[in-house]
Amino acid sequence: MKRTIAFSLLAAGLTLGGSALAEAVVGQPAPAFTGVDAAGKPVSLDQYKGKYVVLEWVNPECPFVKKHYDSGNMPTVQKYAADKGVVWLSVSTSADGDRAGKSAAINDWVKAKKAMPAATIMDLGGTIGKAYGARTTPHMYLIDPSGKLVYAGAIDSKPSANPADIKTSTNYMVQAIDESLAGKPLSQAVTKPYGCSVKYG
DSSP states (O other), X not given: OOOOOOOOTTTTTOOBTTBOOOOOOTTSBOOOOEEEBTTSOEEEGGGGTTSXXXXXXXXXXXXXXXXXXXXXXXXXHHHHHHHTTOEEEEEEEESSOOHHHHHHHHHHHHHHTTOOOSEEEEEETSHHHHHHTOOEESOEEEEOTTSBEEEEEOSBSOOSSOGXXXXXXXXXXXXXXXXXXXXXXXXXXXXXXXXXXOOOO
């Protein structure tokens, strides 16, 4: 039986403004989206049809995110993905606010961390996050060339904010990319995400 997942606030017993987040189900089409990146350019999932796409929810202030960026781990995985032709989209979800200020700040942070996303999408108001049921930073998704969601969950197997744990953990995203590109069933198609809560406001 295929493993499926519905990462929703309803499943977690939480709601946003009285309504639950939509489902993002492994094995089903990934929710379509259109957004604007930190450079002010439009970005849509549809423009990457025919490619593998990683979605990574990010918050520079989160200690779990800092674990993977300050150590250089996440930029290394981003480069690994890019070298294999995988598109990496970081998503910064927040309540409505100063788009220009937030975009400038995250652009500076991406540059300082030598990160390599194809784009950082500014998800002000949380439309994209709600469509996927993104709960944590980081929260990771892998979408295949047909637009199907094939992985959802954590970046790795050790849910801590300690950079020392990276060396002894299983990197689920690298594993999912490698197995998908090799045409193999994923060893872990669904894992439990860990990190700071996504800030929907």
